Amino acid sequence: MFNQGLKGVIATQTEISDIDGEKGKLIYRGYDAKELANNYRFEEVAYLLWYAKLPIEDEVIQLEQKLKQDRVLSPKLKEWICSLPRNMDMMSVLRTTISLLGTNEFQWKPTLDQAIQISALVPSIIAYRYHFMKGTKYNEPLSHLNHIENYLYMLTGEIPSVAITKALEAYMILTLEHGLNASAFSARVTASTESDLVSAMTSAIGTMKGPLHGGAPSGVLDLLDEISVKERADKVIREKLTKGEKLMGFGHRVYKTHDPRSVALKEKLQQSQGQDASLDLAVHVEQVAVRLLEEFKPGRALYTNVEFYAAAIMKSIQLDVELFTPTFTASRIVGWTTHVLEQAEFNTIYRPQAEYIGRLDR
Known part of the structure; x- marks a missing residue:
């Protein structure tokens, strides 16, 4: 049976998240996303998606340390970001910059370390390009700030208030993952060919760029x-x-x-x-x-x-509108990498069929 856009077609099985549209429920690995947003920090919920369990104190500290270590942009990466055309929008900058990471170190099979590294870099890429385009000073990451606080600091140069940090953190927790949406599906299709994690993230970012999926509100x-x-x-x-x-x-x-x-x-x-x-x-x-x-x-x-x-x-x-979808991407990158890791564990290449409706008598 043909379903336009594959609507309602089950294409995979997953343990990552579940959406109940009738009851208004969003579940991350068995936990209510609403409760997670109210009671846990971004790093803890990211850990849950990546490792399939909530972390104990030592485990979340280790993840925080790795995120802080990996969010520092190398001089070469900064050079690449500045070399991109000035008329390139932020989502295209993200897509292109992430693709530049695709060296031989990022080969199939994807790893958790790779997922954390890419997720840590995305906020820094956004902030660096933003300041480059504005002609303002880029604020290097501060090691004592967590993932969300540091993102706001890099953009504004100021330590954000608790109210603002908590609001953005709740938003980014609640947008970490949302089932087999267009961008997650795009990432899994790319990964199913046994391509690398960088290629899968490039596919996902390119999909998120479309206004029907990640358009700014x-x-x-x-x-x-x-x-x-x-x-x-x-x-x-x-x-x-x-x-x-x-x-x-x-x-x-x-x-x-x-x-x-x-x-x-x-x-x-x-x-x-x-x-x-x-x-x-x-x-x-x-x-x-x-x-x-x-x-x-x-x-x-x-x-x-x-x-x-x-x-x-x-x-x-007071974020510019151009930063809305990139900020959405800075959270969803965790969900995308989790989907790729799951795809790699039980991989089968995606190969749907198309129904030919053209002429047969030429």
Whole structure:
């Protein structure tokens, strides 16, 4: 039977994650992703995906040390990043720079050390290229900062506040992995040929670059900017719904109820209520929008998706829009490498069929 885009077709078995769209559940290796985001750090959840268990203290310390060691850019890598065309977008820079790592050391079969090395480098590549393009000073990694704090420091040159760090960390934990999406599938297809991890990550980044998969939530930013203050939320949203306009950041193709990632992010932001006006505005806008959506579209069960709060967090950090999808990539790289490692363990090359519908009588 032909299914356009392979929708609903089971192409592999996995122990990495599970998505229940009807119940609004996202599971990482048996653990509720929402609970992980609320109770664990980025490094601990990355460890869970890579090693299939939550770490004890010594194990997470070792992972943190390796991430810190591997995130330092070599002079040669910096030179390569600067040599890329100035009219190359950040996702293309990531794709090309990661591909330059593909020396003989990165041969089949992929290893955990390789996965950690690539994951550590991605935030540094983003920050270095960002400052190069802006003509500003790149901030070398600080060894006492964790993965998320250091990423923010490299971008801004300032030690981030606890509220901002926790918000971005929750977002990056909740976007580490999301089943056999287009980019994860792309990585597994490449790996199934017994190609190397660098090639598989290049495939995944190229897939994430597409606006149908990893596009920046600019529509949500426009909505929040238009509302600007809590008092305007009801008026602006009511006008949009009256005109039949779509509210960006609401509804999801997979989740038929609350997006668990959005719920977790909101809970995290509510813990820091009063510490950041942008984040407080987003929580208020969601409350107003959900109420009005039920009024205008009863029974549709339209709730915020992860892009809504992602936009709010990026806005509060004052990240340029061009950094949204690369930041998404800086978290999802952990999930992609985990998929490749799993593919390598039980490898069969992907070889689907295509149904010919052209002429036969020429």
